[in-house]
Amino acid sequence: MRTRPSGIRAAQTERPDMISFSKGHPDPALFETRRLQAVIDGLLSEPGSAEDSLQYSAGAGIDGLCRELCKLMQLRGVDCDAGNVLITNGSQQGLFLSALAFADAGRQVVVRQPVYTGALQVFETLGLETVEPKAAGGTPALIYEIPNFHNPTGASLDLDARNRLVDYAHRTGAILLEDDPYGLLRFDGEDLPGLLALDAGRGSIETARTLFLGSLSKTVAPGLRIGWIIGPRDIISKLTLLKYVQDIQSGTFVQQVAVGVLQDDFAQSVERAKSVYRSRRDRLLAALETHFTGRGRWSRPEGGFFVWVELADGVNASALLTKAIEKGVNFVPGGAFGPPERFGSYLRLSFSHTGVDDFDRGVRRLAEAYDELAAE
Ligand SMILES: Cc1ncc(COP(=O)(O)O)c(C=O)c1O
Incomplete structure (x- = not known):
């Protein structure tokens, strides 16, 4: 049986000041812990319920x-x-x-x-x-x-x-x-x-x-x-x-x-999540516009977690990742999602998880890494 690592974890190099655009994880601020606590308490305490649930x-x-x-x-x-x-x-x-x-x-x-x-x-x-x-x-x-x-x-x-x-x-x-x-x-x-x-x-x-x-x-x-x-x-x-x-x-x-x-009230939770991710997307697109213009083209997703970037001048995303990690920012290079020879100059930026206040700094670091690589 052949299995392979996803290529995403490899991009998730951890260091304390790393700004990560690599993880497709939800924003933990949206986890409704109090609601969950109430549901769990009910399941374990109502008569007959624990016997069923367990x-x-x-x-x-x-x-x-x-x-x-x-x-x-x-x-x-x-x-x-x-x-x-x-x-x-x-x-x-x-x-x-x-x-x-x-x-x-x-x-x-x-x-x-x-x-x-x-x-x-x-x-x-x-x-x-x-x-x-x-x-x-x-x-x-x-x-x-x-x-x-x-x-x-x-x-x-x-x-x-x-x-x-x-x-x-x-x-x-x-x-x-x-x-x-x-x-x-x-x-x-x-x-x-x-x-x-x-x-x-x-x-x-x-x-x-x-x-x-x-x-x-x-x-x-x-x-x-x-x-x-x-x-x-x-x-x-x-x-x-x-x-x-x-x-x-x-x-x-x-x-x-x-x-x-x-x-x-699941519908209300979904509305809240949509509004959080919408503003996250807008913040990332604005950061790209301000700091990355001329260095690539990117998608404007109507939902979900991800922006897909094509680097200008065929710059290689894996080489960019090495430099980017040195500067304290990461992402997933396109080669993780298909043949590297086709997607070598693409990368995926996730806007779902990293603190929005880091978006500007993260994209600036990315632009510096790009400029250094393009100048080599
Ligand atoms: C397209 C797609 N399908 C499936 C999954 C797996 O999700 P789950 O946590 O429901 O297994 C993911 C998770 O990132 C995904 O992006």
Whole structure:
């Protein structure tokens, strides 16, 4: 079995004054610890509740959480019920189980690169061949896409591209994996239907070829490890069996916590998160405008956590990272997200985690590193 390090941790060199644009972690100020405390206290103290919360439960997930997630999906245009849901340990497990179920080693996965390193790691670990949409021929086993606020590019697919992907899945019989951990975090622009919403809209969720991978990691807390897969019930049954073999079930207690979080004004928490990340994005874009103009071009994401930068004059991002780390700033070079020969002069800046008051200083350090490298 072949596995490789993500290339992201390598960029996360720690030193006390390091300004890190590398981590795609949520802002910990958004963790609603008091609300969580109240939910947890309730679970452990209400009569009969602790016995339930600390016991084994259904392999696909507790009914209350499946129902809450169906309500959430309904708001996003997907009509489903508890039989269409599998609760996973983060969306990463959903991705792994789906790939495991539908692709034997040697089969093709259609994936646009650059792309989320965790997806590349899954495909590589399972011995799958990754191909670009244009190079794909025959019948791929899987199509993988992050339609909203892509990791690492921050870009979103337009409606045509979304419909084309659904067409393509039905034409080839491939399973379309819609990985959407950032979808609720839209700051501006038009909200577009997701791939499963479009697919199920053509018939029903039972005729869809799309599996939706969701997560509470970016809107609540990644430490909870709550993710979910939504899809046709025959596929969900198969995946539930695989999950059982792997880890029996997701923790009952943490699922109960998630129910409490979703029932306690979740929409308001998402609004708060959107407003924090919107202003973080704006601060980073302003810092780039002020200090990095002429040294590269960058995206303006309508949501999510990431800005994708193309360095001017083909300057190499890995070489820049070495200099940048010396100056006390880091990021993830583009080569972590696909072939370094294609993405060598790109880099991903995350605006989700580092203190905003450091953004200006961080980008200034980056500009100094760029200037030194360009002058060599
Ligand atoms: C595109 C994408 N998919 C999946 C994940 C995994 O998230 P989770 O914490 O839900 O496993 C991430 C995390 O960064 C991500 O960016």
